[in-house]
Amino acid sequence: MTEPRAVAGGPGALPEGLPRRESGLMRDTWRMLRRSASGQGGMILILLFGLVAVCAPALSPKDPLEQSIAHRLRPPSFANLLGTDELGRDVLSRLIFGSRLSLGVGVIAVLIAMLLGGLVGLAAGFQRGLLDNVLMRLMDIMMAFPSTLLAIAIVAFRGPGLFNTLLAIGVIRVPGFARLTRSVVLGIREQEFVSAARCMGGGTIRIVFHHVLPSAISPLIVQSTLGIGGAIVEAAGLGFLGLGAQPPTAEWGTMLSSSYIYILRAPWAMFGPALAIVLAVVAFNLFGDALRDALDPHMRS
Amino acid sequence: MTKFVLWRLATLLPVMLGISVIVFFFIHLIPGDPAAVMAGDYAAPGQIAELRTALGLDESLPNQYFRYARRLLHGDLGRSIHTHNPIASELATRLPASMELALSAMLIAIVIGIPAGILSATKRGSLLDAASMVGALIGVSMPVYVLGLIAMWMFAFKLGWLPVGGRLAADLQLQRTTGFFVPDGLLSGNFPACVDAVKHLMVPAMTLSTVPMAIIARITRSSLLDCLSQDYIRTARGKGLTEPMIVIRHALKNGMLPVVTVIGLQIGVILSGAVLTETIFSWPGIGRWVYEAITKRDYPVIQGMTLFIGVVFLFTSLLVDCLYALLDPRIRYD
Numbered sequence: 001m002t003e004p005r006a007v008a009g010g011p012g013a014l015p016e017g018l019p020r021r022e023s024g025l026m027r028d029t030w031r032m033l034r035r036s037a038s039g040q041g042g043m044i045l046i047l048l049f050g051l052v053a054v055c056a057p058a059l060s061p062k063d064p065l066e067q068s069i070a071h072r073l074r075p076p077s078f079a080n081l082l083g084t085d086e087l088g089r090d091v092l093s094r095l096i097f098g099s100r101l102s103l104g105v106g107v108i109a110v111l112i113a114m115l116l117g118g119l120v121g122l123a124a125g126f127q128r129g130l131l132d133n134v135l136m137r138l139m140d141i142m143m144a145f146p147s148t149l150l151a152i153a154i155v156a157f158r159g160p161g162l163f164n165t166l167l168a169i170g171v172i173r174v175p176g177f178a179r180l181t182r183s184v185v186l187g188i189r190e191q192e193f194v195s196a197a198r199c200m201g202g203g204t205i206r207i208v209f210h211h212v213l214p215s216a217i218s219p220l221i222v223q224s225t226l227g228i229g230g231a232i233v234e235a236a237g238l239g240f241l242g243l244g245a246q247p248p249t250a251e252w253g254t255m256l257s258s259s260y261i262y263i264l265r266a267p268w269a270m271f272g273p274a275l276a277i278v279l280a281v282v283a284f285n286l287f288g289d290a291l292r293d294a295l296d297p298h299m300r301s
Numbered sequence: 302m303t304k305f306v307l308w309r310l311a312t313l314l315p316v317m318l319g320i321s322v323i324v325f326f327f328i329h330l331i332p333g334d335p336a337a338v339m340a341g342d343y344a345a346p347g348q349i350a351e352l353r354t355a356l357g358l359d360e361s362l363p364n365q366y367f368r369y370a371r372r373l374l375h376g377d378l379g380r381s382i383h384t385h386n387p388i389a390s391e392l393a394t395r396l397p398a399s400m401e402l403a404l405s406a407m408l409i410a411i412v413i414g415i416p417a418g419i420l421s422a423t424k425r426g427s428l429l430d431a432a433s434m435v436g437a438l439i440g441v442s443m444p445v446y447v448l449g450l451i452a453m454w455m456f457a458f459k460l461g462w463l464p465v466g467g468r469l470a471a472d473l474q475l476q477r478t479t480g481f482f483v484p485d486g487l488l489s490g491n492f493p494a495c496v497d498a499v500k501h502l503m504v505p506a507m508t509l510s511t512v513p514m515a516i517i518a519r520i521t522r523s524s525l526l527d528c529l530s531q532d533y534i535r536t537a538r539g540k541g542l543t544e545p546m547i548v549i550r551h552a553l554k555n556g557m558l559p560v561v562t563v564i565g566l567q568i569g570v571i572l573s574g575a576v577l578t579e580t581i582f583s584w585p586g587i588g589r590w591v592y593e594a595i596t597k598r599d600y601p602v603i604q605g606m607t608l609f610i611g612v613v614f615l616f617t618s619l620l621v622d623c624l625y626a627l628l629d630p631r632i633r634y635d
Contacts, residue, residue: 152576159332242596285438
């Protein structure tokens, strides 16, 4: 069989000499993103944070765990650019190493939520019927709790620690992803290309993963990016309540809660992690907003 | 309308059942033997067994749940392991403090958030718009615990304007009738106490209000912008109506619907934020109680409070839904 050829002058053909304008999800998104200054700002910040987290051992001027009681609560100086904390540890080094945990937990928790929620949404939306009903009512019940509170309760019962924090923050975000995926899938499954795939003998698994999932990817990416900021806030909040990473681990929320008792004597020990948390969240929110504008045609203004 | 409310109430029942099941299972999230963990490190095996029987943990799961559900239906939330007091009665003494804080925060969020959103939308592209949207971005991105600490440092320590910590200065007396200190001060004619209560309330309430305020401002802006580009607005302009008239009488009426929904959702944000805010400001409400219960491993209290806050959230959502239906007849008849 020969390849179908574009008719000369028809829609598939490009006149010679004209540059071919590539299109596709990635390219379109990139083009839209380039127009948004705030989105670029967010992206650059995220890349910087990522770089700091990956290169923490190389960038960190001191050992984040090394204590020096003689040098406790020192104000910022050349030796300690952001001062020292209540045990004489270098705040900057702890912030740098803390980025690994604080950002890592946010990103991984959202990935867990996207994976689980995506699967639930795909199953519910594509299968419909009883499965859909049972799964979505379960999601409704989980959404009936204020989400941060649910996370606090889960970690309070499971016991404090990073792993349980990760689990709790992931779990509370599952219903959001499930609902989103389901609503997208409901729209797609009625489309003709899905019926066509079915007529050609495609099995359910093949149709779901080859035809339905790719169309659901972009809203999921937007929701994930926007969710990472919230997940970082929640992870640090659990750390602040003493439920997250345990001392002496360097994690932003834990740093905040151990330093705020010294708010009068050494505000710098508190301002470092506070600023880091806010900047990281701003970065993900800016990037997420720009991505949503780029990927979601309904939100385009 | 009555039919709508009754129907919504009926849909609430299965969700409440679900909530109670989830909260019931919390005890079984405890790794290992819940009775041993709750009895503490120094408990003798006999004490652990006694506690296990007392909590009904030796029965089958369905039986345990039915026991739990029966207790709940009698308004019994269990007893604190730490103080041995009934959780429901301790809740009653702490609830007014939380409600006063939450309602004040919501009021501040609405009173500032909505006008900010309206101004932003009507003066789109202006410096004012840019400033309030940057403010909203920061507000959304600023966790309550970060803002609370900064506000505490600034207002209480650097400027010394406002007290932070507790609800009333230690040397002031107040006759409690409602448990809300500001109205109590007014009712008993105790104005110094009333002013002091307001001062104590200000920083925590402002802190708790920022995230909802920012979200309300954003939604008001985008929803109003949507409405302002509609044909009927062009018609109104064509009729020669003044701009304020158009915004207030025509655009706001339709533009407020999404705002109402978002305000309803913010109640959840405020209820969860209360745990962190009350902890920072030593506010003697249910949020701080949850924090204390976490540090003391007082599991029944955490369990009871999660259930209580979940149910409160559910009913406020119901209230918002009804308000929504009242505003938009299309929902009633759907």
